[in-house]
Amino acid sequence: MTTQEPFEPVIIAFCCHYCAYTAADMAGTRRLCYPANVSIIRVPCSGKVDAIHILKAFEKGADGVYVAGCLDGDCHFKNGNHRASRRVAYVQKLLDDIGIGAERLAMFKMSAGMGERFAEVAKEFTETIRALGPTPIRSLHRDAA
Amino acid sequence: MITAERKPIDEIIEYIRPFQKILLVGCNECVTVCSAGGRKEVGILSSMLQMAFLKQGKSIQILEHTLERQCDPEYVEELVSMIDGVDAVLSMACGCGVQELARRYRNKPVFPAVNTKFMGASERQGVWAERCAGCGDCLLGITAGICPIARCSKQLMNGPCGGSTGGKCEISPDVDCAWALIWERLKALNLTDRYEEIIPAKDWRNGRGAGPRKIVREDLAE
Numbered sequence: 001m002t003t004q005e006p007f008e009p010v011i012i013a014f015c016c017h018y019c020a021y022t023a024a025d026m027a028g029t030r031r032l033c034y035p036a037n038v039s040i041i042r043v044p045c046s047g048k049v050d051a052i053h054i055l056k057a058f059e060k061g062a063d064g065v066y067v068a069g070c071l072d073g074d075c076h077f078k079n080g081n082h083r084a085s086r087r088v089a090y091v092q093k094l095l096d097d098i099g100i101g102a103e104r105l106a107m108f109k110m111s112a113g114m115g116e117r118f119a120e121v122a123k124e125f126t127e128t129i130r131a132l133g134p135t136p137i138r139s140l141h142r143d144a145a
Numbered sequence: 146m147i148t149a150e151r152k153p154i155d156e157i158i159e160y161i162r163p164f165q166k167i168l169l170v171g172c173n174e175c176v177t178v179c180s181a182g183g184r185k186e187v188g189i190l191s192s193m194l195q196m197a198f199l200k201q202g203k204s205i206q207i208l209e210h211t212l213e214r215q216c217d218p219e220y221v222e223e224l225v226s227m228i229d230g231v232d233a234v235l236s237m238a239c240g241c242g243v244q245e246l247a248r249r250y251r252n253k254p255v256f257p258a259v260n261t262k263f264m265g266a267s268e269r270q271g272v273w274a275e276r277c278a279g280c281g282d283c284l285l286g287i288t289a290g291i292c293p294i295a296r297c298s299k300q301l302m303n304g305p306c307g308g309s310t311g312g313k314c315e316i317s318p319d320v321d322c323a324w325a326l327i328w329e330r331l332k333a334l335n336l337t338d339r340y341e342e343i344i345p346a347k348d349w350r351n352g353r354g355a356g357p358r359k360i361v362r363e364d365l366a367e
Binding site (some may be wrong): 008050051055058059083094097098100136137140145 | 153155185189190193195196197199200202352353
């Protein structure tokens with residue numbers, strides 16, 4: 001790996017269909033810019049995101065992952081976003097256990113109309129991960145291959 | 146059911162560090178229900194181990210498989226085709242499953258990935274509590290369906306003790322006094338006369354007092 005290459009983080013965002021994904025859509029409709037580093041995976045509900053989905057994202061080379069769901073009390077499926085928050089906290093502990101770092105995973109909540117918030121979260125999280133640097137997993141995968 | 150919790154990742158890593166190819170085996174029974182060692186947890190542990198070893202500069206191979214029951218020889222037999230190709234086996238089943246694998250595949254090191262805890266029931270989603278100590282001589286018929294062996298900290302046969310305050314045990318305000326629960330339930334059932342009977346000292350030979358136990362059903366045994 002050449003150290004001269006600028007680091008562009010790979011970020012996976014699991015976005016719930018009813019709020020966060022619609023907020024992303026709103027951001028697009030309003031022509032708001034957010035970093036191209038963020039790849040969105042639409043899920044029916046943030047509560048659908050399992051620990052293994054998050055871990056597999058890291059295992060396959062993501063530098064950061066976030067789950068974005070509805071605002072508190074506004075989940076289309078009642079409490080999926082609360083479950084997602086607890087699951088994210090659980091996986092953060094797992095990431096700490098294996099030395100990847102809990103700060104590479106986050107949970108955000110937003111409503112369908114919060115296109116600006118979506119863009120803001122995408123920018124802020126990308127900058128957080130950029131500051132942290134690349135996850136060790138991606139380069140190690142390449143070295144081990 | 147038998148409850149378990151995943152061991153700390155560092156302990157698991159130390160077990161399998163010398164090996165290259167690992168078979169990670171889950172169990173579809175109790176440890177699945179208590180979210181400790183079913184198919185999902187096998188996937189999570191496998192992913193964690195892959196990344197933890199990569200971080201340490203080592204790439205390991207992990208085969209994932211989850212058996213219907215790891216404590217039954219019939220299901221354990223399923224692993225025959227996989228076992229030769231691996232250096233070690235990591236089991237996410239309770240201690241029974243781990244020992245069954247070790248008994249069947251004698252030339253293969255088998256390591257536990259969970260700590261087996263107790264026989265428990267679900268209090269609510271994600272919370273399991275000890276309910277049975279397997280003492281071999283069930284008292285629930287005279288204690289209103291609440292076990293003083295598993296749930297009284299002192300395993301008193303006639304309680305409560307002086308440490309019971311406001312229905313809580315002296316060990317913690319979060320722990321119900323089993324004998325207070327028994328009394329309340331006997332009252333509700335109009336069976337308080339049972340409380341008056343002195344329960345004699347227990348014959349612990351029915352429990353672990355007589356060494357490892359075995360049940361043989363002559364009508365079923367081959």
